[in-house]
Amino acid sequence: MPEFRVAPEDGGRRIDLLVAHHSGSSRSLVAQAIRNGSVRLNGEPIEKGSVAVAEGDTIAFEVPERVALAALAEELPLDVVYEDDDLLVVNKAAGMVTHPAHGAPDGTLVNALLAHVGTLPGDPLRPGLVHRLDRDTSGLLVVAKTADVLSALGKAMMRRFIQREYLGLVAGVPQHAEGTIEGAIGRDERNRLKYAIRGDGKPAVTHYALRERLGDTSELVFRLETGRTHQIRVHLTAFGLPIVNDLLYGKRDPRVNLPGQALHAWRLRFRHPASREELSFEVSPPPAYAAAKAALRA
Numbered sequence: 245m246p247e248f249r250v251a252p253e254d255g256g257r258r259i260d261l262l263v264a265h266h267s268g269s270s271r272s273l274v275a276q277a278i279r280n281g282s283v284r285l286n287g288e289p290i291e292k293g294s295v296a297v298a299e300g301d302t303i304a305f306e307v308p309e310r311v312a313l314a315a316l317a318e319e320l321p322l323d324v325v326y327e328d329d330d331l332l333v334v335n336k337a338a339g340m341v342t343h344p345a346h347g348a349p350d351g352t353l354v355n356a357l358l359a360h361v362g363t364l365p366g367d368p369l370r371p372g373l374v375h376r377l378d379r380d381t382s383g384l385l386v387v388a389k390t391a392d393v394l395s396a397l398g399k400a401m402m403r404r405f406i407q408r409e410y411l412g413l414v415a416g417v418p419q420h421a422e423g424t425i426e427g428a429i430g431r432d433e434r435n436r437l438k439y440a441i442r443g444d445g446k447p448a449v450t451h452y453a454l455r456e457r458l459g460d461t462s463e464l465v466f467r468l469e470t471g472r473t474h475q476i477r478v479h480l481t482a483f484g485l486p487i488v489n490d491l492l493y494g495k496r497d498p499r500v501n502l503p504g505q506a507l508h509a510w511r512l513r514f515r516h517p518a519s520r521e522e523l524s525f526e527v528s529p530p531p532a533y534a535a536a537k538a539a540l541r542a
Contacts (some may be wrong), residue, residue, distance in 0.1 A: 275293055381507045413462070427482060
């Protein structure tokens, strides 16, 4: 088990930060090692990563290696809205991660797609994906079955030829019935799980329209010009109308029973890369969203 002595300049620092530095591992892997009893301070296992160390302390550690991710086929429920030889459109359930990642290595939409289709083109962990949805956002996604279609749809997305509309419940009522929110988005410096409006971020534009007022809340329709991570959630929080039940950017609303933010990818429209036919799809929000809307209206 590797070990080191705490240098004078590191006295008072958290032990998990020092172990991460000396091991070259992530803090999540260090936390796993602590839970396993594999981080010792002066010969004794510790229980918390927040323990402060002192100059001259001896720290021994054994951090597990990060397991390589792989997208494997899994027989999971999959709501296919449309399918042909070139692509398919699916309705992703709220609570399902779009593709494998550390923290969600399986049980994702991609795992279900591979079981349904067999093979998909592109990135091994994001095969066939032209765009993605957050875990707790439900709704429509287009998936390419061939490399040519994936390339064509990717270019269409960049040129804003793929039209996407969302429905969302927000805390509050906008002053104007419709409008546009602009603000460049980048990762939040204070919380790596969040994004924020930043001067050095990537340009982002969200159009909104009031669909229904629900007492002290409302339902809005969103149309995206860009597709930044968490775009609607970041823009609406900055606008003073956070998405209802957004546990990352807002707070839980006790009146609703949802796994997370009340957001649904409602409509999707694009030109088929092979047939050149205009395709248009619409799916109603899931029952939990409808129930939340009814509760807020009441």
